[in-house]
Amino acid sequence: MKGVLLVNLGSPDSTDPKDVKRYLGEFLMDERVIDFPYWFRSFLVKGIILNTRPKKSAAAYKKIWWEEGSPLIVLSERLQEKVQAKTDLPIALAMRYGNPSIKQGLQELHDKGVTDVLLVPLYPQFAMATTETILVLAEELRKEHFPNMTLTDLPPFYNKKEYISALSNSIKDYLSDKDYDHILFSYHGVPERHIRKSDVTKSHCKIDGSCCNTQSAAHNYCYRHQCFQTTKNVIAELGLDENKVTTTFQSRLGVDPWLQPYTDRTIIKKAEKDGIKKLAIVTPAFVSDCLETLEEIAMEGKEEFEEAGGEEFYTVPCLNDNEEWVDALAKWIHEFEKN
Incomplete structure (x- = not known):
């Protein structure tokens, strides 16, 4: 059975x-x-x-x-x-x-x-x-x-069409009546060493900006590649302007390097240096809203954005049910x- x-x-x-x-x-x-x-x-x-x-x-x-x-x-x-x-x-x-x-x-x-x-x-x-x-x-x-x-x-299932369709439509539906300047795709962070440890080829993952775009068996277990690919899939599905989309990574612990760019620093930079007033954030590493999305992003992220000069901050809910x-x-x- x-x-x-x-x-x-x-x-x-x-x-x-x-x-x-x-x-x-x-x-x-x-x-x-x-x-x-x-x-x-x-x-x-x-x-x-x-x-x-x-x-x-x-x-x-x-x-x-x-x-x-x-x-x-x-x-x-x-x-x-x-x-x-x-x-x-x-x-x-x-x-x-x-x-x-x-x-x-x-x-x-x-x-x-x-x-x-x-x-x-x-x-x-x-x-x-x-x-x-x-x-x-x-x-x-x-x-x-x-x-x-x-x-x-x-x-x-980051590459499965059913998932990408559900994620894309949830983003489109939530933002349909909202005016925003930029979308941040924020994924949970992991140490860079985790990416290298998961590299089945033991040589492909260099985290240098090019390896994620070069075909490799390593991609089957590469969190970084799969995050960037998720963003690309949604951009293609919704026909988004790539210049108005950024992929970032939230949460880090200790002094070792974690995946970058960091979400919190990017939120501040978008407001302070890039002049973004209305920011939308999607959290595709999670399918259920949790502490990381409801408190770390929707509350702390919003506060950081507004303190840096931002005005409107939209957190797209996870897929949930x-x-x-x-x-x-x-x-x-x-x-x-x-x-």
Whole structure:
């Protein structure tokens, strides 16, 4: 029997600093998120970050928390329900960090008699800190607890026409009645070393402005290439002026170089130096609105833009439970069902 496990990032159980600390500990101790030797990662996370960051992060979560709970969890549940309505296959939901766990999701499917699982990481682009960590953990859990299960993973869908159509139409619909000068495509940042570690050729990814545009097997696992390609796909789909579109990367930690240009600096530059008064921002690395989109972009980004002289700041919502996005997922699930 076949079934589907949708997997998103995750969220603390509440905005209580203790729950946030527990969540951050699980997240940041992942060797594919902070890819340092265990002793150093433990010192950094448990010795420094978890003693300072939970209260600040809890305050940020409080700004975006809904009555029903974490926006990411609530929106993921809505997506699950809508997709379930379009297929007879059991659809379970899990989070890489926090609850419900991937083990719980696999157990739910197992209890329903499922032996063949389509694993759907809810990330359009591949990255070792997102897609890869889901696939690795799911396989570890399968071997230990569900040896008779078969896992098939949905590849990154940044290039799939159904996804690009859903994303493009959501942007067009949201901005249809808004006057804007420029669009920023802001993707979540990762350290440059992650790009090189994911390079299956061990030589292609130089992050020099040209490698992402030169055909290579490395692109199948290159987050940077897939982000820029997502932007290009939407530009083509909507017929946007390339001169009025910029791709950036948000969030960074530590002193090592992360993917550039940085979103926060670009937001300020667009207002201060480029004279942009009306800025729209899209966040295509996420399919569900979360802390990074609702607080870091829609609140902090807006404040930075206005302080730098900007006037109008539009944050395009993620796909969330958008009907065309639901239809895209249902289509891919039906293809899995037929095979």
